[in-house]
Amino acid sequence: MNPIRVSVYEDNDTLRESLSYLIMGSEDMELCGAWSDCAKVMENCTLFKPRVILMDIDMPGISGIEATSMIKAVFPEINILIFTVFEDESKVFDALCAGASGYLLKKSKSIQILEAIVELHNGGSPMTGEIARKVLEFFSRPTSKKKNEYTLSDREMDILKCLVNGESYKKIAENCFISTSTVCTHINSIYRKLHVNSKSEAVIKALKERLVG
Amino acid sequence: MNPIRVSVYEDNDTLRESLSYLIMGSEDMELCGAWSDCAKVMENCTLFKPRVILMDIDMPGISGIEATSMIKAVFPEINILIFTVFEDESKVFDALCAGASGYLLKKSKSIQILEAIVELHNGGSPMTGEIARKVLEFFSRPTSKKKNEYTLSDREMDILKCLVNGESYKKIAENCFISTSTVCTHINSIYRKLHVNSKSEAVIKALKERLVG
DNA sequence: ATGTCAATCAGTAAAATTGTTGATTTTTAT
DNA sequence: ATAAAAATCAACAATTTTACTGATTGACAT
Numbered sequence: 341m342n343p344i345r346v347s348v349y350e351d352n353d354t355l356r357e358s359l360s361y362l363i364m365g366s367e368d369m370e371l372c373g374a375w376s377d378c379a380k381v382m383e384n385c386t387l388f389k390p391r392v393i394l395m396d397i398d399m400p401g402i403s404g405i406e407a408t409s410m411i412k413a414v415f416p417e418i419n420i421l422i423f424t425v426f427e428d429e430s431k432v433f434d435a436l437c438a439g440a441s442g443y444l445l446k447k448s449k450s451i452q453i454l455e456a457i458v459e460l461h462n463g464g465s466p467m468t469g470e471i472a473r474k475v476l477e478f479f480s481r482p483t484s485k486k487k488n489e490y491t492l493s494d495r496e497m498d499i500l501k502c503l504v505n506g507e508s509y510k511k512i513a514e515n516c517f518i519s520t521s522t523v524c525t526h527i528n529s530i531y532r533k534l535h536v537n538s539k540s541e542a543v544i545k546a547l548k549e550r551l552v553g
Numbered sequence: 554m555n556p557i558r559v560s561v562y563e564d565n566d567t568l569r570e571s572l573s574y575l576i577m578g579s580e581d582m583e584l585c586g587a588w589s590d591c592a593k594v595m596e597n598c599t600l601f602k603p604r605v606i607l608m609d610i611d612m613p614g615i616s617g618i619e620a621t622s623m624i625k626a627v628f629p630e631i632n633i634l635i636f637t638v639f640e641d642e643s644k645v646f647d648a649l650c651a652g653a654s655g656y657l658l659k660k661s662k663s664i665q666i667l668e669a670i671v672e673l674h675n676g677g678s679p680m681t682g683e684i685a686r687k688v689l690e691f692f693s694r695p696t697s698k699k700k701n702e703y704t705l706s707d708r709e710m711d712i713l714k715c716l717v718n719g720e721s722y723k724k725i726a727e728n729c730f731i732s733t734s735t736v737c738t739h740i741n742s743i744y745r746k747l748h749v750n751s752k753s754e755a756v757i758k759a760l761k762e763r764l765v766g
Numbered sequence: 767a768t769g770t771c772a773a774t775c776a777g778t779a780a781a782a783t784t785g786t787t788g789a790t791t792t793t794t795a796t
Numbered sequence: 797a798t799a800a801a802a803a804t805c806a807a808c809a810a811t812t813t814t815a816c817t818g819a820t821t822g823a824c825a826t
Contacts, residue, residue, distance in 0.1 A: 463686060464681070469678055472678035476678045476688070509783070510782085518803085519804080519806080521805055522803075522805060524783080525805080527783090528786095536719070538784080538812085540756050544717060547757065709773090734777065737776095739774085751814085767826100770823100771822105772822090772824105773822085776817100782814080785810075785811090786807100786809085787808095789804100790805080793803095796800095
């Protein structure tokens, strides 16, 4: 079994060295570079061909999340493990959307880091239970919000669904068997309740907050 | 510390009994019911007030996923741990969308089951690395499309971004320092390339296919 | 050099959307 | 019984969006 080629990006010198020694000390892994910023990240990937990258988020210059996007666009086969102190939802999502395959907090123990690298390389996605919960909430949260936050009536929900189908007033009137005036009235109520002022804004809000299925 | 009240739904008699003994044997937990189907699931939750439910998917009558939806709608505070042989993507997503907070495979070891229950109760979301990977792929997959599928020009992308910000022609004209006529021309090109016929449709397509960040 | 193409800009008229006011009927809550 | 909320309809003015026509620029191949 060939050792897993691992690169590290971490701007804290002490931590970067600790990680480097940790990886070098493992029989299953091989360190192929450790950098304090992502300035030459694409070049490095081309030259050193890592299979796994340990990536800090907060670094001078290019952030770890930006770097993740860049790397995955060109080297989709490289698995990127985010290694950070941030545990707020937006950072987690940004990182995962950028293409990271794992998310580890810096408070993790050495053995956990090594296990995570191996798991990542084997096609798994290591993350702590708390991070996983945040990710899962993404799926179930909309359902809870969906309910009553804006207290749209049944009919208004019907109309809103038509709106996110891209229908015009006329089409909605036909589909719902009402006059365009009534459509206008309902849509006005929707705007008022959603605090928006145009069809597009209503559609955007409905889609982003998953008000409709 | 009070023991964690756990219920079990599993139609295989042998397995259900094993799980029951496993939970009863743990000092941190208390078994409050084990059933072979979900016929009386709501009633049971009301009477026995479990904090965690171990839920099989494939059962006669109501499926574990349907039961999960029903339970979460009324008892959102109950944490549900799916326990199944299925590892296909659709089942995983259905379960998570229904509100499950963890997903365990039946090949798991006893100690992992107990750990998962504790982690779930502490606000984590236990799942295997493979399951986590499936979940994460949900986030990064759409990004690949993002590129050039519709060959929008740079300027057209600018305008499209304005559109999904909910801006009117006038606002776009101001922001981009062009006349509203020009905005109109660009938007026409966008419609042609995206095969749509209105602002809303363009916004919907841009959001659903993640054409903009 | 010349023609083609894509991207950019603009003006006008037609069509769709939005604001506003006002009214009737049905359902729901008190 | 009465009040409040929801759904329906109408009409007019104001604004926004869309269609259509035409022009300029720069890149690029012939």
